[in-house]
Amino acid sequence: MPDHLPQDAGEKSLWGATAIANPVTHRLEESLQADVLIVGGGYTGLSSALHLAEQGVSVVLLEAKSIGFGGSGRNAGLVNAGVWQNPDHVNARLGEASGTRFNQALRDSPELVFELVRRFDISCDANRSATVNIAHSRSGMTYLEDRCQQLQALGAAVELIDGARTEAISASPVYCHGGILDPGAGTIHPLNYVRGLAKAALEQGARIFQESGIESLSRQDDRWLATTSGGRVSADQVIIATNAYADENSEQVRKSTLPVFIFQCATEPLPADVAAGIIPQRQGLWDTQTLMTSSRIDSSGRLVMSSAGNLRGLQGAIRQNWMRRTRDRLFPQAAGTAWEYQWSGQIGVTSSKILRVQLLAPGVFAPAGFNGRGIGPGTVIGKHLANTIVSGNRDDFPFPIEALYTEKWPRLRAGSINYATLALQFLNKRLK
Numbered sequence: 395m396p397d398h399l400p401q402d403a404g405e406k407s408l409w410g411a412t413a414i415a416n417p418v419t420h421r422l423e424e425s426l427q428a429d430v431l432i433v434g435g436g437y438t439g440l441s442s443a444l445h446l447a448e449q450g451v452s453v454v455l456l457e458a459k460s461i462g463f464g465g466s467g468r469n470a471g472l473v474n475a476g477v478w479q480n481p482d483h484v485n486a487r488l489g490e491a492s493g494t495r496f497n498q499a500l501r502d503s504p505e506l507v508f509e510l511v512r513r514f515d516i517s518c519d520a521n522r523s524a525t526v527n528i529a530h531s532r533s534g535m536t537y538l539e540d541r542c543q544q545l546q547a548l549g550a551a552v553e554l555i556d557g558a559r560t561e562a563i564s565a566s567p568v569y570c571h572g573g574i575l576d577p578g579a580g581t582i583h584p585l586n587y588v589r590g591l592a593k594a595a596l597e598q599g600a601r602i603f604q605e606s607g608i609e610s611l612s613r614q615d616d617r618w619l620a621t622t623s624g625g626r627v628s629a630d631q632v633i634i635a636t637n638a639y640a641d642e643n644s645e646q647v648r649k650s651t652l653p654v655f656i657f658q659c660a661t662e663p664l665p666a667d668v669a670a671g672i673i674p675q676r677q678g679l680w681d682t683q684t685l686m687t688s689s690r691i692d693s694s695g696r697l698v699m700s701s702a703g704n705l706r707g708l709q710g711a712i713r714q715n716w717m718r719r720t721r722d723r724l725f726p727q728a729a730g731t732a733w734e735y736q737w738s739g740q741i742g743v744t745s746s747k748i749l750r751v752q753l754l755a756p757g758v759f760a761p762a763g764f765n766g767r768g769i770g771p772g773t774v775i776g777k778h779l780a781n782t783i784v785s786g787n788r789d790d791f792p793f794p795i796e797a798l799y800t801e802k803w804p805r806l807r808a809g810s811i812n813y814a815t816l817a818l819q820f821l822n823k824r825l826k
């Protein structure tokens with residue numbers, strides 16, 4: 395059974411080390427027919443597969459490595475609503491009517507995630523304990539006040555909270571400026587959630603093959619034909635859900651986003667009294683700093699923190715040290731604890747900072763560019779794509795279906811962002 399842990403060389407992922415079993419599937423070694431072929435076994439691909447299979451559509455999903463090898467097995471596990479950008483930014487780019495449909499479709503995305511967890515009994519430490527976007531300063535709070543107003547105008551049940559409340563929620567002396575609390579959001583074990591989606595999709599009749607990356611996709615006899623090293627699949631429609639992990643065989647999608655790195659560090663399990671004193675109600679937190687930091691406590695009482703950058707070579711030591719100093723400032727209760735796990739992953743960033751559902755050719759959809767928020771959006775888009783394919787009516791699809799967009803110099807620009815974050819993290823050390 396293939397099990398490529400979602401981590402890069404030299405890394406040690408907390409999620410990989412604590413995951414439920416990867417569903418048993420095989421490499422594709424045959425020729426198959428399907429109504430829909432899905433490429434990529436992350437949230438987007440598996441939500442599509444699950445919702446299609448539930449409606450009786452014949453589905454084959456091909457994953458190049460293992461389920462959750464991409465962002466879906468590596469992320470911070472904060473199940474947030476909406477997208478990073480404010481609703482007004484989305485409206486400005488998509489137009490008022492289209493932007494409002496887009497924002498509303500993602501407003502309740504945590505509801506769908508937690509509903510699937512319940513319905514399919516997915517064992518992923520799901521905790522709908524809220525998430526809080528925390529201001530790191532007065533100016534951060536000014537930004538959040540405006541964001542909160544926009545979210546409330548959209549009908550989101552979010553609440554602006556004051557500094558005393560954010561300090562009590564986080565138990566951090568630094569987080570004393572306030573924030574936005576979303577009571578419908580929460581946290582999950584991200585790899586377990588995606589493995590649970592795969593198990594549910596299999597139970598509904600989807601055929602899933604791991605270690606079966608597509609090597610070509612071409613048009614033959616009015617159908618799409620994908621080949622792997624061992625087999626082939628012919629299908630009427632295709633969903634390419636490879637996002638930031640698109641390999642050279644899904645080159646068009648690969649060039650449609652900037653693959654920007656995020657890294658995470660997790661402590662060893664903290665002593666029970668210390669763990670109970672940090673984020674005591676177990677909300678997921680992320681802040682407004684330029685180098686955004688997210689923090690949460692996992693089910694074993696580990697403090698898990700994330701920020702921008704990769705851990706390759708010497709960068710790993712610089713970033714882990716920076717994260718240690720950040721942790722000790724934010725949560726002095728955990729000072730002196732060792733990092734037990736550290737790992738990284740790529741997010742698909744777009745110039746517009748808004749995800750795109752692209753149509754590469756008639757019947758070939760490629761959602762990409764989640765810009766670091768894909769648990770809810772990937773799950774929601776997968777469901778809507780499935781419904782649209784079943785109904786054949788694109789009018790009900792709440793996202794614009796756009797032509798393929800190619801970013802200029804995506805790898806070079808992602809590399810520049812990576813080194814810019816490294817410089818900030820390194821200078822922070824020097825200036826202290």
Ligand SMILES: Cc1cc2nc3c(=O)[nH]c(=O)nc-3n(C[C@H](O)[C@H](O)[C@H](O)COP(=O)(O)OP(=O)(O)OC[C@H]3O[C@@H](n4cnc5c(N)ncnc54)[C@H](O)[C@@H]3O)c2cc1C
Nearest residue numbers: 434436437438458464465466469470472607608739768769
């Ligand atoms: C470190 C980190 C922290 C994050 N934190 C959060 C968070 O807290 N909350 C949140 O909402 N989002 C977060 N995100 C973003 C979120 O993880 C992603 O947006 C989401 O996982 C994207 O899911 P996906 O299914 O579209 O793509 P992926 O999960 O990346 O899946 C793509 C899959 O395609 C496969 N593939 C590639 N090429 C081929 C091929 N030729 N043939 C077959 N398969 C192929 C890959 O192996 C991969 O498994 C974070 C991301 C990272 C990296």
